[in-house]
Amino acid sequence: DTLDDLKEQGFARIAIANEPPFTAVAADGSVSGAAPDVAREVFKRLGVPEVVASISEYGAMIPGLQARRHDAITAGLFMKPERCAAVAYSEPVLCDAEAFLLPAGNPKGFASYEDIAADPEATIGAPGGGTEEKLALEAGVPRDRVIVVPDGQSGLKMLQDGRLDVYSLPVLSISDLIAKSGDDSVEMFAPVVGAPVYCDGAAFRKGDEALRDAFDVELAAMKESGEFAAIIEPYGFSAAAAMSTSRAELCGE
Amino acid sequence: MSWDWAFVWQIMPTLLQGLKITLLVTVLGAIVAAVLGLVFAVLRRSSIKPLAQGTSVLVQFIRGTPLLVQLYVIFYVLPDIGIRLPALVAGVIGIGLHYATYAAEVYRGGIEAVPRGQWEAARATNLTMRQTWAHVVLPQAVPPMIPALANYLIAMFKETPLLSAITVLELMNQAKSVANSSYRYVEPMTMVGVFFLVISLISVALISLLEARYGRKASR
Amino acid sequence: MAEPIIRFDNIRKSFGTLTVLDGLSFDVMPGEKLALIGPSGSGKTTILRILMTLENISGGHIEVCGEQLYHMQKAGREVPADEAHLHKMRRHIGMVFQHFNLFPHKCVLDNITLAPILTKGEPRAEAEKRGMDLLDMVGLADKARAMPSQLSGGQKQRVAIARALALQPRIMLFDEVTSALDPELVEEVLAVMKRLANETDMTMLLVTHEMGFAHEFADRVLFFDRGHIIEQGPPDRIFTNPSHERTQTFLRKIIAAGHRV
Amino acid sequence: MAEPIIRFDNIRKSFGTLTVLDGLSFDVMPGEKLALIGPSGSGKTTILRILMTLENISGGHIEVCGEQLYHMQKAGREVPADEAHLHKMRRHIGMVFQHFNLFPHKCVLDNITLAPILTKGEPRAEAEKRGMDLLDMVGLADKARAMPSQLSGGQKQRVAIARALALQPRIMLFDEVTSALDPELVEEVLAVMKRLANETDMTMLLVTHEMGFAHEFADRVLFFDRGHIIEQGPPDRIFTNPSHERTQTFLRKIIAAGHRV
Amino acid sequence: MGDWSGYIGLILQGALVTAQLTVMGTALALVMAFTAGLARLAPFAPLRWLARAYVEFFRGTSIFVQLFWVYFVLPFAGVSLSPLQAGVLALGLNVGAYGAEVVRGAVLSVPRDQFEACIAVNLSRFQRMRHVILPQALPLMLPTFGNNAIELLKGTAVVSLISLSDMTFQAQVVRAQTGSTLIPFATILVLYFAMSLLIGAGMRWLERRVTRGLDGVRT
Numbered sequence A: 001d002t003l004d005d006l007k008e009q010g011f012a013r014i015a016i017a018n019e020p021p022f023t024a025v026a027a028d029g030s031v032s033g034a035a036p037d038v039a040r041e042v043f044k045r046l047g048v049p050e051v052v053a054s055i056s057e058y059g060a061m062i063p064g065l066q067a068r069r070h071d072a073i074t075a076g077l078f079m080k081p082e083r084c085a086a087v088a089y090s091e092p093v094l095c096d097a098e099a100f101l102l103p104a105g106n107p108k109g110f111a112s113y114e115d116i117a118a119d120p121e122a123t124i125g126a127p128g129g130g131t132e133e134k135l136a137l138e139a140g141v142p143r144d145r146v147i148v149v150p151d152g153q154s155g156l157k158m159l160q161d162g163r164l165d166v167y168s169l170p171v172l173s174i175s176d177l178i179a180k181s182g183d184d185s186v187e188m189f190a191p192v193v194g195a196p197v198y199c200d201g202a203a204f205r206k207g208d209e210a211l212r213d214a215f216d217v218e219l220a221a222m223k224e225s226g227e228f229a230a231i232i233e234p235y236g237f238s239a240a241a242a243m244s245t246s247r248a249e250l251c252g253e
Numbered sequence B: 001m002s003w004d005w006a007f008v009w010q011i012m013p014t015l016l017q018g019l020k021i022t023l024l025v026t027v028l029g030a031i032v033a034a035v036l037g038l039v040f041a042v043l044r045r046s047s048i049k050p051l052a053q054g055t056s057v058l059v060q061f062i063r064g065t066p067l068l069v070q071l072y073v074i075f076y077v078l079p080d081i082g083i084r085l086p087a088l089v090a091g092v093i094g095i096g097l098h099y100a101t102y103a104a105e106v107y108r109g110g111i112e113a114v115p116r117g118q119w120e121a122a123r124a125t126n127l128t129m130r131q132t133w134a135h136v137v138l139p140q141a142v143p144p145m146i147p148a149l150a151n152y153l154i155a156m157f158k159e160t161p162l163l164s165a166i167t168v169l170e171l172m173n174q175a176k177s178v179a180n181s182s183y184r185y186v187e188p189m190t191m192v193g194v195f196f197l198v199i200s201l202i203s204v205a206l207i208s209l210l211e212a213r214y215g216r217k218a219s220r
Numbered sequence C, D: 001m002a003e004p005i006i007r008f009d010n011i012r013k014s015f016g017t018l019t020v021l022d023g024l025s026f027d028v029m030p031g032e033k034l035a036l037i038g039p040s041g042s043g044k045t046t047i048l049r050i051l052m053t054l055e056n057i058s059g060g061h062i063e064v065c066g067e068q069l070y071h072m073q074k075a076g077r078e079v080p081a082d083e084a085h086l087h088k089m090r091r092h093i094g095m096v097f098q099h100f101n102l103f104p105h106k107c108v109l110d111n112i113t114l115a116p117i118l119t120k121g122e123p124r125a126e127a128e129k130r131g132m133d134l135l136d137m138v139g140l141a142d143k144a145r146a147m148p149s150q151l152s153g154g155q156k157q158r159v160a161i162a163r164a165l166a167l168q169p170r171i172m173l174f175d176e177v178t179s180a181l182d183p184e185l186v187e188e189v190l191a192v193m194k195r196l197a198n199e200t201d202m203t204m205l206l207v208t209h210e211m212g213f214a215h216e217f218a219d220r221v222l223f224f225d226r227g228h229i230i231e232q233g234p235p236d237r238i239f240t241n242p243s244h245e246r247t248q249t250f251l252r253k254i255i256a257a258g259h260r261v
Numbered sequence E: 001m002g003d004w005s006g007y008i009g010l011i012l013q014g015a016l017v018t019a020q021l022t023v024m025g026t027a028l029a030l031v032m033a034f035t036a037g038l039a040r041l042a043p044f045a046p047l048r049w050l051a052r053a054y055v056e057f058f059r060g061t062s063i064f065v066q067l068f069w070v071y072f073v074l075p076f077a078g079v080s081l082s083p084l085q086a087g088v089l090a091l092g093l094n095v096g097a098y099g100a101e102v103v104r105g106a107v108l109s110v111p112r113d114q115f116e117a118c119i120a121v122n123l124s125r126f127q128r129m130r131h132v133i134l135p136q137a138l139p140l141m142l143p144t145f146g147n148n149a150i151e152l153l154k155g156t157a158v159v160s161l162i163s164l165s166d167m168t169f170q171a172q173v174v175r176a177q178t179g180s181t182l183i184p185f186a187t188i189l190v191l192y193f194a195m196s197l198l199i200g201a202g203m204r205w206l207e208r209r210v211t212r213g214l215d216g217v218r219t
């Protein structure tokens, strides 16, 4: 099966996003960040010594997985019932609430996606194919006011340039953006009212459930031993949040 | 993953919406390219040396670097110096500017293709410079340019997907967004390919009509 | 004696490092028919092109119809002619080219009337009437609405002659006007030029390799070699009894090549 | 009497709707020098091009060196010739073109040796030796390493003749080989051809407007008009005393245009 | 954030990938251009149709769609290529289709006279192409090939969209990690321009080489 293949070739290919702190790329090109670090450790325990990470757009991850370009996605791709139907998720890994990036002082007082829908002028930026885009659309923001932004840096830039009224990402991503920008003309609003807390998991191809189950076993062991917390908490994520919920719950199974 | 016709029909309106933007960008970009191209062509013939050379370097620079990166710069860097263009405008200007350098080349070639003897005959019949351009050179230079310009129009049309990188909701971006929310990729992407193929095949056929028409006229 | 209508005074002409004309001087009297002959590369075409202001000169002075061609007075000083001056001077001169250079996008009549309408502001009706007369003269009245591409070489050249005449220049230049034509079509063009030479008092300069025609056509023949006039005189003398050896060699070669004298 | 080396039998040739040759028949004997003359468009070039297999025929049969040119036997039936058959037949025929058609990217000697080396597998050294002999013959031994662009028209045409001779064809075709040349350069080419005509027993077909040369060169003159042989005979008779009115008109026109007879 | 030299290094790594893509893509494009261009002139009709279909398809659809197909759809047919292979394949086939028209045009623009001279000296079809037509057509192709190679270089930026870490992609990474927009983009613009100048200079050098001795023939 797939795990044996991976053991044999000695590495697993994982897709990651270009979104700190879920992922971080150092100046020397080496990949770290919460999601790849967890994946690396779990695969090591499964007997796969290396992970080869490739940075990918969110939208390209699932097709890449289906096209066997990756063995797993570890990218902060949050679990949602439709996604659970498209891929096989592990148990939760990284949890985060949704946040808004706004001009300082939140002049329009946005607190929820519905607030944005209600303002006929307001535009919201979100990653294409990401959770935030879906939430905005579901809250009734029309398509032409949901701007698909390729990456966090672009979102921040567009907000600073006044092209967006709101840019929405998970809390940790937004705070990382603000920290890097050092710009006090923007601020974060979190958590977004009415938006659930989301957790991602490692996503596997449908059909690779055996690999997923093996992954789950090692992940559970790490959660148990506290090693899990030791990896993700320096990046700002909460291990307790991940351990307090489950795939079954998040996928609505 | 199998092909699902019902899904194709379901996403058709969204894709057509994107196609509308794609065509709009193409047409507006073509106008920018045609006008700016003429400006470039004229500046390059300018008798003011630094102006001619500066234009020449600029044209070479624009032609030598990827449109995608130029779009990034126009959209994300220009605001730093206070130029904040809406995405669609930035896209039209970016693609128009890029293709203006190609149009300039076509103009130059068309003008140079008018035989020297025609300039000389105009001079021997004592036409002024302006009359020579208006009555002798341009009427002969322009028709043979039309097919080449039309070819670039098609090339431009096929490059519009780049505008998705600066958030313009053109055909490719619509298709991606459909794919992202449905997790079905083959149908939308294939349909984008079909749209492009059909439109450019039709255009190519139209161009060969143009070529036949103006080619004959030009060969007189 | 009348004043010359054309006066070359010590003309120098170089292309880059190649000096084609070096101190050339000669006069042409009004109404004179001149034939310029000589080997390939001797500068005959260059002389006509300089007169037509298609090339600039590198030194010397040219007078046409009593005025400087390449120079003008400005604040009492002689300065190079500007475009306006050249434009004014070109009125006096017409030229017929070896390769016709008709405007391919205009019909025969429009080729002829374009310049009179644009440069002299002639009303179209009048220009067309005169154009038709000229076409009549060159025997092509029925081709007025034809496009140049529909004409034979000989017909094209006759249209080109009519076009040059339409501006009523006082000086006409002909540069090997038959050498791009099929042999059978040469005669129809020469016939037109012969009539022109006999019936008008225009000054004409003819460059040709058709020695027979030059003989009939010219009042005076100038034999050029490497930019210099080697000898000149009435055609009877030049063709039957050239005094210079180079002229003899040249004529012998031309005859051997099948051109009658 | 010997067999003809070329036999046109009822040849028809159309370009689209235009029929250029309609039932043309004539024979050429080995060693014969033939001049084809006639007005423009009468089909002279077409005849040579058909022989060189540059055009296909629309009907009839051609025999060259005792074999069908455009037909071959297959399973006892006559079928159109395939490329292999044409390739074999072309060995017999060489052609010199009006515009020389030298290979511009090869030096003079390579132009000459290319075909012998490639088509006959001649060793390079031998081909070059023969090539030099041929260049000697046409008076261009010193130009062996020159590129065609460095030659005058007359020199180019002499190289083209040498190139055609290098394959040692039994039949040589010349299509207006001097009409693209400057008048002064004509003689040097004609001189080579005259020598060739006198010194070899090759069969030669010459299309020309140089009546004087045709007169000296040919054993027999064929006068064509609109694809038909109007009259034929020894040059003395055709040129001095043509029996047909159209021949007379044609010759008169040519003479008027300045070509000597 | 301050580690600029490291991030510039990242971009230079990307430049290497871009150069690799350009060289390998151009090589494939050349092969395709000659294969399809000559096939379009072949005496055998199905070969002509095949070449025509290839050219029309790859010129007709956008490089983005082609790239997506090669990268995401071909794997369903059992062909899984690395991003680099996919990029080379898509770019090479795409630019090769344009090149095929260049080859065809150049061959056709060798004067008919030259074909006729070949027949008159009895060269075979292959000999004609090999010794007479192609040597004369090549100088006509080179300038356009040079342009095509530059187009291909510019096209490599698009493969950043399939996660191949070329120069544009690395610029995006640097941008996300450092928060600076101007510096990474300005850097890669300069690098792209330098590469295109290099290609241009190389082509001119090549042109001079192959046209040597043809002076006065080509205008």
Ligand SMILES: Nc1ncnc2c1ncn2[C@@H]1O[C@H](COP(=O)(O)OP(=O)(O)OP(=O)(O)O)[C@@H](O)[C@H]1O
Pocket: C015, C018, C020, C038, C039, C040, C041, C042, C043, C044, C045, C046, C047
């Ligand atoms: N534009 C030019 N640039 C460089 N050299 C030129 C140019 N025009 C003419 N020449 C050179 O000037 C010389 C004279 O040329 P010109 O055309 O006047 O001779 P010609 O007597 O008319 O000869 P032909 O009988 O061949 O027409 C030649 O050596 C020619 O090569």
Ligand SMILES: Nc1ncnc2c1ncn2[C@@H]1O[C@H](COP(=O)(O)OP(=O)(O)OP(=O)(O)O)[C@@H](O)[C@H]1O
Pocket: D015, D018, D020, D038, D039, D040, D041, D042, D043, D044, D045, D046, D047
């Ligand atoms: N490829 C072609 N397509 C159509 N018509 C052609 C073609 N080649 C020749 N013709 C026509 O065939 C006729 C005979 O042409 P050909 O060239 O054989 O005449 P020619 O006797 O050689 O004339 P010239 O003395 O002008 O060379 C002409 O009317 C010509 O227009």
Ligand SMILES: [Mg+2]
Pocket: C044, C045, C046, C176
């Ligand atoms: Mg001349």
Ligand SMILES: [Mg+2]
Pocket: D044, D045, D046, D176, D207
């Ligand atoms: Mg002919």
